[in-house]
Amino acid sequence: MKFSANLGFLWTDLPLPDAVRAAHAAGFDAVEFHWPYDTPAADLRAALEETGLPALGINTVRGEGNGLSALPDRVEEARAAIDQAITYAHEIEAGAVHVMAGFSEGEAARDAFVGNLRHACDAAPDLTVLIEPLNRHDAPGYFLSTSAQARDIIATVDRPNVKLMFDCYHLQIMGGDLTRQLRDCLAVTGHIQFASVPDRGPPNGGELSYDHVFAEIARLGWEAPLGAEYKPRGDTGATLGWMDRYRRA
Numbered sequence: 439m440k441f442s443a444n445l446g447f448l449w450t451d452l453p454l455p456d457a458v459r460a461a462h463a464a465g466f467d468a469v470e471f472h473w474p475y476d477t478p479a480a481d482l483r484a485a486l487e488e489t490g491l492p493a494l495g496i497n498t499v500r501g502e503g504n505g506l507s508a509l510p511d512r513v514e515e516a517r518a519a520i521d522q523a524i525t526y527a528h529e530i531e532a533g534a535v536h537v538m539a540g541f542s543e544g545e546a547a548r549d550a551f552v553g554n555l556r557h558a559c560d561a562a563p564d565l566t567v568l569i570e571p572l573n574r575h576d577a578p579g580y581f582l583s584t585s586a587q588a589r590d591i592i593a594t595v596d597r598p599n600v601k602l603m604f605d606c607y608h609l610q611i612m613g614g615d616l617t618r619q620l621r622d623c624l625a626v627t628g629h630i631q632f633a634s635v636p637d638r639g640p641p642n643g644g645e646l647s648y649d650h651v652f653a654e655i656a657r658l659g660w661e662a663p664l665g666a667e668y669k670p671r672g673d674t675g676a677t678l679g680w681m682d683r684y685r686r687a
């Protein structure tokens with residue numbers, strides 16, 4: 439199996455270019471970012487080129503919530519955030535932009551989200567545009583919280599480059615039955631992330647068996663790196679015992 443280091447959570451004690459180098463030294467196959475915008479893209483790109491690690495994706499800015507794209511009265515700002523993410527993604531040659539919806543609900547929110555996602559897909563046909571359900575305990579009121587809702591939005595957007603960010607952590611909390619959710623969603627999935635449940639730590643404890651989940655992902659034929667998006671709570675390097683084990687599997 440291949441793994442991507444999510445540098446929004448791993449090695450947060452280091453400047454991002456050094457975090458890329460640390461991920462490379464630790465044996466990761468790729469990296470992904472949350473909000474890298476304070477780091478000049480040229481510095482990040484230099485670290486990516488130096489290590490040879492591909493950048494899988496970045497998020498649109500949060501605004502004062504968890505994004506803007508499902509806020510009906512903020513469409514102009516949402517599109518500016520999308521354009522900013524696309525520009526930055528191109529500068530570091532990242533493959534995806536995660537368009538964050540924000541806290542809202544209802545038909546007008548859905549229409550705004552669909553319109554903004556079409557804008558993103560059409561503005562950057564070379565990128566994957568990701569949407570991610572977040573669990574309702576960590577992100578109460580976030581527009582998108584289930585994989586069924588995400589699949590419905592993806593069908594409505596109706597663009598080849600809009601995909602689901604399947605975060606095992608969030609989707610285990612939102613209903614579980616993760617093996618079935620994986621099977622049902624794989625055709626529209628653009629990236630998979632993981633962490634233990636419920637504490638969002640490394641994938642070797644808690645209520646969810648990653649021995650089973652990773653084996654199922656491999657059995658379904660998924661070969662792209664899986665995003666390690668967990669909170670190390672201390673030295674990241676000391677939490678990586680799981681990687682060798684699953685890499686050998």
Ligand SMILES: O=C(O)C(=O)[C@@H](O)CO
Binds near residue numbers: 497570631
């Ligand atoms: O929280 C997550 O899970 C993410 O993947 C972030 O990118 C969005 O908050």
Ligand SMILES: [Mg+2]
Binds near residue numbers: 570605631667
């Ligand atoms: Mg995630």
